[in-house]
Amino acid sequence: MKTVPFKRASNFANHWVLAEQLIQLGARPPIVSQLCRLSRQQSIDLYKSVKGCSPKQGMLPHDHQxxxxxxxxxxxxxxxxxxxxxxxxxxxxxxxxxxxxxxxxxxxxxxxxxxxxxxxxxxxxxxxxxxxxxxxxxxxxxxxxxxxxxxxxxxxxxxxxxxxxxxxxxxxxxxxxxxxxxxxxxxxxxxxxxxxx
Ligand SMILES: [Zn+2]
Structure with a gap:
């Protein structure tokens, strides 16, 4: 059985902690996936677990003005x-x-x-x-x-x-x-x- 190197396991746990903090601050799954190296489905599942509801659908805000x-x-x-x-x-x-x-x-x-x-x-x-x-x-x-x-x-x-x-x-x-x-x-x-x- 392969063991996960300590440093990598630590980084993995850190990504999940940060993902949860981002969701608590209101971040939507696409941003969480991008920043925390989680799959889209992992981010959606975590969002539902933290917020107790499904994330908002649609485009992320992007307006230069x-x-x-x-x-x-x-x-x-x-x-x-x-x-x-x-x-x-x-x-x-x-x-x-x-x-x-x-x-x-x-x-x-x-x-x-x-x-x-x-x-x-x-x-x-x-x-x-x-x-x-x-x-x-x-x-x-x-x-x-x-x-x-x-x-x-x-x-x-x-x-x-x-x-x-x-x-x-x-x-x-x-x-x-x-x-x-x-x-x-x-x-x-x-x-x-x-x-x-
Ligand atoms: Zn001024």
Whole structure:
């Protein structure tokens, strides 16, 4: 009988632990399979076991313009990808691993809950998470592909995401280049925007 080398067995167990953590954070089976070296069926079975229901069907989110559709989305995406990029650079790795995604998304949730949901929440960005881990994974791929880049605002010094893509080039600070409408929603400032007096 063949024995599994200790190191390989350890890696295998580690992949399953990370897969479970990803699913608990909301990751869908295709992402879990890709990051944790599990088969599609293994990921689906684990998802059902952890969540107690079948995973959502359909395409994973992938939209280059998602981060520029509102200042609130840009803020959430900039916080998450800023954390992920810092971890990745600190570890000197080119790609985001399952462990990096788990760590970055857990930190993002923690920070976002304190900034946007706690008793000292900053209204009116949003009172709920607008970034789920599947969208977060898609955005990290765009960052690594160079479709999204970080820009530092010359006024407030915030690090925010800009889109560099043939169909959509956009670079505005989600803190400074916005105005607030009557409902309290932050909107991108533009030539057509009417800032309230
Ligand atoms: Zn700014």
């Amino acid at each position: 998602w981060v520029i559709q509102s200042a609130g989305r840009n803020i959430h995406a900039s916080i998450f990808l800023g954390i992920l990029d810092d971890i990745r650079r600190r570890l000197s790795i080119q790609h985001a691993t399952a462990q990096v995604l788990v760590d970055a998304f857990s930190l993002y949730k923690n920070i976002a809950s304190q900034i946007f949901i706690g008793p000292k929440a900053i209204p009116p960005v949003t009172r709920q998470f607008t970034l789920d881990i599947n969208r977060a994974w898609s955005l990290s791929s765009m960052l690594l592909a160079g479709d999204l880049i970080f820009t530092v605002c010359a006024r407030c010094k915030a690090r925010f995401l800009s889109v560099i893509h043939p169909n959509a080039t956009f670079s505005r600070c989600p803190i400074c280049d916005v105005w607030t409408d009557r409902s309290g929603r932050r909107r991108w400032a533009s030539a057509k925007s009417k800032k309230p007096n």
